Amino acid sequence: MIVVSETVQKFLLDYIRKKDLQPGDKLPSERELVQLLEVGRSSVREALQVLSERGIIEKQPGKGAFLKSNVFHNHLGNVKSLMPSMDTHSSLDLLQFRIGTESEIAYLAAKNRSDDCIHILEQSILDLEDCINNGTSIIAPDLLFHGTLAKATMNELIVQVYSTLVEFFKKVRIEMAINDDVEHALYYHKEILKAVKNRNSERSSILMRRHIEDVQLNYKKMLSEMGVIE
Structure with a gap:
């Protein structure tokens, strides 16, 4: 069974890592992610919510999602531990x-x-x-x-x-x-x-x-x- 939101999570984590985002940097908007990944908005929102609950990003109403410093840097050395399960x-x-x-x-x-x-x-x-x-x-x-x-x-x-x-x-x-x-x-x-x-x-x-x-x-x-x- 494909869980699209988990795949979107991986994309976002890869994006953070590959783009070398710094604490406070803004992530692509929901609309941009929908267009980039050809997925539904609900899958994007679910992915962002999970990353927010894990303390990796911070969602600011009306502004978007931003990288949150502490948890991300604590886990940066172990990329595998951050990634959702992949079949x-x-x-x-x-x-x-x-x-x-x-x-x-x-x-x-x-x-x-x-x-x-x-x-x-x-x-x-x-x-x-x-x-x-x-x-x-x-x-x-x-x-x-x-x-x-x-x-x-x-x-x-x-x-x-x-x-x-x-x-x-x-x-x-x-x-x-x-x-x-x-x-x-x-x-x-x-x-x-x-x-x-x-x-x-x-x-x-x-x-x-x-x-x-x-x-x-x-x-x-x-x-x-x-x-x-x-």
Whole structure:
């Protein structure tokens, strides 16, 4: 069972750590988090409430959430103790599943894509570049890119299955958000788009496999740094 608020908690803790926030620094607003992570406002509020109850952040009515000094610094050396429970086996299984599934999606997308799908894929890459330049999460354009490829297959069953799995995909995306290798993501998205535009199914499939394998490797590296796996 996916508990979205716990995944949002991990994102916020990663954000605090990676951005090296200092006591009193402001966290992204509820609205910004909803847009960045593609989640519901209730999940964001629940995550903020839990972190507030744990003394990690302080919520100020009308102003937002701010890093609270004492508890955060007491625990800074032990990141793992701060993190909510993570079903890493499920996430790793999902990434393995994506390697095979999305490689086939990319193959069929190159064969069957429409001009409309190409336009959406191009826009998703522009949005991804904007996120990189602004230092914000690439979750929204990333999900748009992969979801559009599924639609580009023109296979209704693939589209339906992908739609049912997207929440699971989103869980791993949020877990990795601050640790994303954004330059690699941009490279693979651009190269996959070229292959799809040229209707080069074989290259599109190979590139997608390499892309997800790269994500898988980065995810394992993140877990190792957190002390979750050896």
